[in-house]
Amino acid sequence: MSVPSVTLCDNVKMPVLGYGTWQAKDDELEQAVEAALEAGYRHIDTAHVYENEKVIGKVLSKWFSSGKLKRQDIFLVTKLPPGGNRPESVPKYLKRSLELLQVEYVDLYLVHVPFGFKDVEGDLHPRTPEGLIDMDTETDHVALWKAMEAQVDAGLTKAIGISNFNKNQIEKILENARIPPCNLQVELHAYLQQKDLVEFCKKNKIVVTAYSPLGSPGLAKFMAQFGRTIDLPDILNNPVVQTIATKHKKTEAQIVLRHAIQKDIVVIPKSTNPKRLRENISIFDFRLDDSEMKQLNDLDQGLRILNFMIFQGIQNHPEYPFKAEIGKL
């Protein structure tokens, strides 16, 4: 299956469907990345905090050295951890990611979150003695962005972007950037369609990537490991999605992914199951009509699943992005 691409800044091409890897590690991920590459995925989304860059690097280097793929065939995305959200930490963390991924450059480097943590070696999520997340409240986006730009100049990434930033935070970067961000990665699915933010990004030539495009159905199980229960919406069992899926002889997952793609949004579903990851890439052989698009657009509820409250006390960081929603969280 061949996936179409969208053009980011400076003619960098990004496949509109990528392979998400959060919560996937080690042996399971190794097999799954193999299966994903076999299935035709050419865009891989990881992050330093996912602690799986080494496995991804191992599989990619095998494919590159066997000649099955060339480096330029792959669009590789990774992210600066929150503990690296200060200018002097950016080169250190990008260098680490490049070493783990066994590549000379990434295609897109993202600032993972707008808030910073203390930079504690060996602890990606440091805590205070009281159990709160150990924040660095001095996070300065303009200074940080200059360090991101320097990574493009050094040839260590083709493009730079942000993730989980709100509109005001993006505006501030745009006002001060020499190299504007060309990608915003945010939570986006049928129940959180982010219409205003998407419109704003279009106006500013920022390609939007939808994370958790299926509504992150495995999240409740994942959070349970940390003793947290969450009330997860079940987008894939929504009757509107189900009816459209039956009509097209497609699965519910394929319908919600196709819905985003038809709105020029890049999607990065995660699956370590070979059957499901093949299912998720098989969305380029049908089209939703205007009435189906409208029915799916109407499912929007502004419902955010990932608000970072897992990091206790994070809402008190000056750059916590969802302050306006706090009453609703």
Ligand SMILES: NC(=O)C1=CN([C@@H]2O[C@H](COP(=O)(O)OP(=O)(O)OC[C@H]3O[C@@H](n4cnc5c(N)ncnc54)[C@H](OP(=O)(O)O)[C@@H]3O)[C@@H](O)[C@H]2O)C=CC1
């Ligand atoms: N920038 C950021 O802050 C964030 C970025 N991300 C990125 O976005 C990616 C995707 O988001 P994520 O939160 O993982 O959630 P997704 O919406 O991609 O959902 C993943 C879950 O859905 C299941 N699944 C996958 N395909 C299907 C299918 N066809 N039918 C039914 N269930 C399916 C998976 O299980 P199984 O594996 O068993 O198939 C897994 O439990 C992440 O992996 C990560 O790369 C995610 C969160 C935050």
Ligand SMILES: O=C1CO[C@H](CO)[C@@H](O)[C@@H]1O
């Ligand atoms: O990508 C991510 C998924 O969500 C996690 C927990 O909220 C974060 O660590 C990270 O931003």
